[in-house]
Amino acid sequence: MEPPRPAVPPVPLPARPVVAVGPPAAVAPPPVKLRVRSVNFFYGAKQALHSVSLDIPEKRVTAFIGPSGCGKSTLLRCFNRMNDLVDGARLEGTILLGGQDIHAPNLDVIELRKRVGMVFQKSNPFPKSIYENVAYGLRIAGVRQKSTLDTVVEKSLRGAALWDEAKDRLHESALGLSGGQQQRLCIARAIAVEPDVILMDEPCSALDPIATAKVEDLIHELKREFTIVIVTHNMQQAARCSDRTAFFYLGQLVEYSDTGTIFMNPANPQTEAYVSGRFG
Secondary structure: OOOOOOOOOOOOOOOOOOOOOOOOOOOOOOOEEEEEEEEEEEEOOEEEEEEEEEEEEOOOEEEEEOOOOOOHHHHHHHOOOHHHHOOOEEEEEEEEEOOEEOOOOOOOHHHHHHHEEEEOOOOOOOOOEHHHHHHHHHHHOOOOOHHHHHHHHHHHHHHOOOHHHHOOOOOOEHHHOOHHHHHHHHHHHHHOOOOOEEEEEOOOOOOOHHHHHHHHHHHHHHOOOOEEEEEOOOHHHHHHHOOEEEEEEOOEEEEEEEHHHHHHOOOOHHHHHHHOOOOO
């Protein structure tokens, strides 16, 4: 018979660390890419925008909605100074791109338009090959090395989800593409020069539902690298694509907030009436 083993004193468990429980840490908002302050815009004697102020966040999609003639496209075109080309057009107020005043006397407008690309309502490919459409901006900037052009053309077409459809016809006319392909080609042309911001003015209004879905999917991908501002009359498109939405009416910014808030719980009755379809 074995002698009894000596009793072993229990080993105390280590004390559990005390974890303070409190509200979740606030997520820092994204940096502001475009800052608009007290902007009034005039076409001659007609005032199109009335004291508009808003901040557009970096690497997000911001949608401008509102009925026709409310000023949303006018504001969009202020961001790359396309309205400068309209006789009698005049802007009061300040627009900052990355902290820089885009109306500063020493600012190069051509450089501004490289930083702020534009995709129009109707696709407008140049009457050139697919390759030359994408390479056009680089050639204007003085890039001549074929290997560089080849790399950027492929990267841009991939970025616009068009490479697989166009890689075997790069030297064919861009006018032979379908409407949806032409619009994606215009997006590829815009991103080839690596802008900071991409402006889209009703980019899907002339497209069928399948082509529209492809462009919307593309917008989701592009916001990883670019700040996007889109003008649309399509409420569903704004709800699907954008992170923030601004509602304009008669040249005034009525409400600007997260897209979910604008469509589900707007603060302004006029916004609620518009997004619900009671007026337009």
